[in-house]
Amino acid sequence: MVTINPLDVILWTLRRNEKDVVNLYDSLSPVMQIATGGSMLNFGYWNENTSEPIIAQKNLCDIFGEIAELEKAESALDVGSGLSAPALFWRDQYRKLKLFCININYNQLQFSGPQRNLEFFNSTSTALPFSSNSVDRVLALESSQHFKPFENFISESKRILKKSGFLVLALPVVLSETSIRNLGILKFTWSSEHYNLNVVKDLISSCGFTITDEKLIGKHVYDPLANYYVSNRANLQHSIKEKYPDFVEKILNKSILKMKKASEDKIIDYVILKCKL
Numbered sequence: 001m002v003t004i005n006p007l008d009v010i011l012w013t014l015r016r017n018e019k020d021v022v023n024l025y026d027s028l029s030p031v032m033q034i035a036t037g038g039s040m041l042n043f044g045y046w047n048e049n050t051s052e053p054i055i056a057q058k059n060l061c062d063i064f065g066e067i068a069e070l071e072k073a074e075s076a077l078d079v080g081s082g083l084s085a086p087a088l089f090w091r092d093q094y095r096k097l098k099l100f101c102i103n104i105n106y107n108q109l110q111f112s113g114p115q116r117n118l119e120f121f122n123s124t125s126t127a128l129p130f131s132s133n134s135v136d137r138v139l140a141l142e143s144s145q146h147f148k149p150f151e152n153f154i155s156e157s158k159r160i161l162k163k164s165g166f167l168v169l170a171l172p173v174v175l176s177e178t179s180i181r182n183l184g185i186l187k188f189t190w191s192s193e194h195y196n197l198n199v200v201k202d203l204i205s206s207c208g209f210t211i212t213d214e215k216l217i218g219k220h221v222y223d224p225l226a227n228y229y230v231s232n233r234a235n236l237q238h239s240i241k242e243k244y245p246d247f248v249e250k251i252l253n254k255s256i257l258k259m260k261k262a263s264e265d266k267i268i269d270y271v272i273l274k275c276k277l
Contacts, residue, residue: 029083029108031248034239035229039085042142042170043270045217046224053228060170060221061089064141067213067274068168070094073136077160079125079153080143083108084118091117100135102128126152130160138167145171145193150200154207158277167209167275173197174268197271204275213274218263221270226260229253 032041036053044056045063064086070076071094078087081101091099101120103109109120123129125140125147138157140147147153157167174196201211229236233253240249262268 031240031244031252034243035236039083040089041082042086043172043221043225045220046228047220050224053225056225057085058089061086061141062093064139064168064170064272065090065093067215067272068137068139068166070097070137073097075135076100076137076139077102077128077130077135079128079138079140079157080104080146081108081120082143084120086141087118088115091115100130126156128156128160132159133162135160136162136165138165140167140169140171142170142172144169145173145195148193150193150195151203151207154204154209158207158209161277163277165277167204168273169200169275170270170272171195171200172268172270173200175266197269200271201273204273209275209277211273211275213272215272216269217272218269222259222263222268226256229256 029041033039036044036057038054038057040054040057040061042057042060044050044053045060046056047059050056050059068076070090073094074096075098076090077100078084078090079102081087081103084101084103087099087101090097095117098117099119101109101118102123102125103120104122104124106122109122121129125144126149138161140153144150144153154167161167174194176196201214204211237249237253240252259268
């Protein structure tokens, strides 16, 4: 049984500094793994043929890779790489692509040995250990909502990207400043910055990027994920409660239901942005 102090979770979520994010993911990432049956830590992209989370997560990685034009790239940084499952997915899809996994959380970078076309760096997103004009792609798949100052990450991406390169982001966003007040329980359980879509786009533009592709895909993310959880809650609840206290699953369930409602009410969305210099 994983021991979690509710006060710690609240403090990690409210403060959201780098150490807090590491602690939060170390403590709660296994909940996502239990719920999805895999090591990808994203919400996934669901369509009419998607039956389970791991398929949705691979769908999202596939769509993201196509938007990023990874088939034309030689090198890419996966910033906030989590357990490196998306990087492994892209590595196997794009055989010539060299991937660098960047993660502030050293515990998530543990592998049993060298990996083909993968290298791992324990580093912050705002001070990337790469030379200027050296990589073809900077990728942040459902991770940049944790980066702050956000503009420092964008500036670093601009510095290390080749002039022909792309910065590609996928992240949950709120749709207006007033939306934050309507998040309800998500204000406390959405364990990242609550970035406003227009603010994100303005910061990207102010750093010298042009947004060439913008896809709002929240209806393929939040609603079907919530529907899956509700339909399978009995089994998921049993699996989660084998390793976590009861309150963890109860809060997770309330958060997922609120997430669906916030999506339906156009308070939150999920955006993929492709940016070039």
